[in-house]
Amino acid sequence: MVTSETSLAKRILDIGHSSTMRIASTTIQMKADGIDVIDLCVGEPNFPTPENVKNAAKRAIDDDFTKYTANEGYVPLKQAVIRRYREDHNLEYKPDEIIISTGAKNCLYNACAVLINKGDEVIIPAPYWVSYPHMVRMMQGVPVIVETSEKDDLQLTPKKFKAAITPKTKALLLNNPSNPSGIVYSRQQLEALAEIAVAESVIVLTDEVYEKLVYDGIRNTCFASINEQAKAQTIVVNGVSKAYAMTGWRLGYAVGPRELIRGMAKIQSHSTSNACSISQIAAIEALDNAQSDVAKMVAAYQQRRDYMLSRLLQIPHVSCAQAQGAFYLFPNFSAYYDTEYQGNVIRTSQDLAYYLLTQARVALVPGDAFGMGKFIRFSYSASMKNIKIAMERVAEAISKLQPVSESNRNP
Numbered sequence: 001m002v003t004s005e006t007s008l009a010k011r012i013l014d015i016g017h018s019s020t021m022r023i024a025s026t027t028i029q030m031k032a033d034g035i036d037v038i039d040l041c042v043g044e045p046n047f048p049t050p051e052n053v054k055n056a057a058k059r060a061i062d063d064d065f066t067k068y069t070a071n072e073g074y075v076p077l078k079q080a081v082i083r084r085y086r087e088d089h090n091l092e093y094k095p096d097e098i099i100i101s102t103g104a105k106n107c108l109y110n111a112c113a114v115l116i117n118k119g120d121e122v123i124i125p126a127p128y129w130v131s132y133p134h135m136v137r138m139m140q141g142v143p144v145i146v147e148t149s150e151k152d153d154l155q156l157t158p159k160k161f162k163a164a165i166t167p168k169t170k171a172l173l174l175n176n177p178s179n180p181s182g183i184v185y186s187r188q189q190l191e192a193l194a195e196i197a198v199a200e201s202v203i204v205l206t207d208e209v210y211e212k213l214v215y216d217g218i219r220n221t222c223f224a225s226i227n228e229q230a231k232a233q234t235i236v237v238n239g240v241s242k243a244y245a246m247t248g249w250r251l252g253y254a255v256g257p258r259e260l261i262r263g264m265a266k267i268q269s270h271s272t273s274n275a276c277s278i279s280q281i282a283a284i285e286a287l288d289n290a291q292s293d294v295a296k297m298v299a300a301y302q303q304r305r306d307y308m309l310s311r312l313l314q315i316p317h318v319s320c321a322q323a324q325g326a327f328y329l330f331p332n333f334s335a336y337y338d339t340e341y342q343g344n345v346i347r348t349s350q351d352l353a354y355y356l357l358t359q360a361r362v363a364l365v366p367g368d369a370f371g372m373g374k375f376i377r378f379s380y381s382a383s384m385k386n387i388k389i390a391m392e393r394v395a396e397a398i399s400k401l402q403p404v405s406e407s408n409r410n411p
Contacts, residue, residue, distance in 0.1 A: 015134045023353075027363040038390040040379045041363040043179060043327065045245040047300075049282075050293040053244065056285035060278045071273055072265040073100025073253070074280045080287040081253055088211075089222040091231070093255045099264050100280060102272045104209045104239035104252035107264070109135055110271075111205050111235050111254060114263035116141035120170035122205075125156035126371035127330060129179045129207065133371075141170070145371055150332065153321050154181045158192040165196075171203040177210040177220065180370045180377040181330040182305075182323025184214055187221040194223065194230040203260075204234045209252070210326040212243035212294050215302040218324055224255070235260055242326075243294050244286040249279040301327050304380040304387055311391040312378070315398055327381040330367070334374035339401035346401065349373045359400070360393035 024042045031037055048054075060066075078095045085091040101107045108131070116122065116139035124132050126147045133143035146164045148154045161172065172193070177184045185193075197204050206223040214220045224231040239252030252275075254264065268274075308329055312320050317335035339346045341359065346352050349366035353376060356362050367375030380387055 011138055011140065014137055023363060023365055026357075030357075035361065037357070037361045037363055038382065038386045038393070039363045040382055040387070040390055041365045041377070043242070043379055043381060044247050045242065045297065045327075045381050046383055047245040047297050049245050049249070050286065050290045052289055053246070053282050053285045057278050057282040060281035065277050065281060067277060069274045069277050069280060071269045072261075073098065073275065074277070077253075077280045077284050077287075080284045081255065084287045085222070085255060089225045091222065091225050091255075094258075097258050097261055098253060098255050099261050099268065100251070100253050100275050100283075101264075101268060102252070102275045103250045104207065104237050104241065105131065106250075106268075106272060107237045107239070107252045107254040108132075108205070108207060109138075110264040110267045111237065111256075111260070112136060112139050112141070113267045114260055115139075115171055115203060115205065115235075117170070119168060121166060121168040122170060123161065123164045123172045123202075124371075125160075125174065127154060127178070127180050127367065127375065128173075128371050129175055130369050132173050132175075136173075142168070144169070147372065150319060150321065154178070154183050154330065155185060155189065156193065158196055161193055162196050162200075165200050165202065169200070169202055171205050172197060173205045173207070174223065175207045176223070177208075177214060177325025178328075179210065179326050180328050180365070180367075180375075181321055182326045182328045183321055184218060184220060184323075184325040187226075190221055190223055191226055194226040197233065198229045201233070204230070205237070206234060207237045209237065209239050210242050211238065213298060213301060213327060214325045215298065215305060216324050220325065232257060240283050240286050243297075244290055245297065246279075246282065246286065249276070249282055251275055251279040251283045300384075301380065304382075304384055305329070307384065308378060308380045308387055308391060311395065315395055327379055329378045329380065330370075330372075330375045331378065332374050333376050333398075336398060336401055338404045340404045341397075341400045341402065345404055349376055352376060356394060356397055360390075360397035362390045362393050 027039050078098045112135045118140040120141045121144045122136045123144045126145050136143040211220040224234040235256035237254045240246040312331045318331050320331035353364050353366040365377040367373050
């Protein structure tokens with residue numbers, strides 16, 4: 001029996017588990033033990049999948065649409081994706097420029113497998129979604145982490161982007177709207193990044209799975225819509241999980257240059273093969289006929305964001321960007337490092353997240369998971385009732401923290 005870690009491939013030893021899923025597992029176990037924990041850590045809508053989408057899936061089962069589809073996706077679903085991009089972004093794609101996969105994460109993985117050779121550098125702005133650097137490393141690439149700043153609203157600036165480019169740079173991995181910060185790049189900001197990417201021949205892999213969850217009357221800009229040159233070197237990853245409350249259906253898609261999509265299809269043919277046939281039928285219904293449901297969810301999310309943001313900014317010494325997308329806030333809690341409560345010393349975002357989990361019974365994700373340790377991620381995809389209780393608990397727990405005692409200071 002093989003039990004030693006020495007039997008594992010080296011690339012596996014260099015990769016950690018998803019921090020968000022690990023915290024979610026701990027939270028689930030605490031709840032199973034009867035502990036009253038409010039979960040603000042996992043990015044999953046608390047809304048049900050729209051009824052018309054569920055009914056479409058039921059009809060697919062009744063119609064025995066339960067066999068394999070084409071590896072790269074059911075053509076009618078590709079046509080629905082084409083219609084969505086035409087209507088939303090004035091972009092035209094052909095069926096062979098689209099791949100349907102088992103979730104947006106699967107699309108990202110396939111894209112990394114196609115793009116990255118050993119030693120290739122991929123620029124990743126921090127804060128980043130937890131899986132990005134690991135995916136790059138799995139392909140033996142080099143993640144080049146570019147830390148953003150609060151003065152720039154946690155956005156990658158053209159100056160920092162250009163400074164990070166070297167002869168080994170292969171791609172930029174951009175998340176817009178952002179998980180974990182919730183920031184949304186304006187069209188003007190994306191144009192500046194696209195100009196550099198085109199001039200330097202940097203491929204852009206853009207994760208836009210939260211594109212429909214934007215607030216304050218703004219409209220998200222698809223990176224590929226900047227101009228034809230940008231489109232020619234951009235893979236856009238999207239899916240139905242977040243906007244249509246379909247996380248468990250595991251259905252994502254990517255659009256991009258034909259040769260890159262064809263390469264992703266090759267990878268997929270030897271790994272997962274086609275996405276679930278029933279989920280593909282449900283996704284057609286979502287993309288074509290569930291926009292009113294999205295609008296209702298967006299209105300609710302904006303109300304929750306407004307409340308959570310106002311409560312966070314009432315906590316002394318906490319700052320937070322005015323997030324306009326996704327369903328996260330990413331406040332800076334570093335003013336409460338080097339504090340303690342009843343001997344529980346807070347030095348890092350992990351310490352603070354653990355303190356709030358045990359003291360306030362609120363599950364949050366430490367900023368270290370996203371490459372920026374001064375921050376904590378709050379998700380407002382929970383109900384308003386739970387958000388209100390959670391924010392009361394967090395504020396109370398923070399108020400109990402005192403400067404660390406002399407005996408607990410680092411030598």
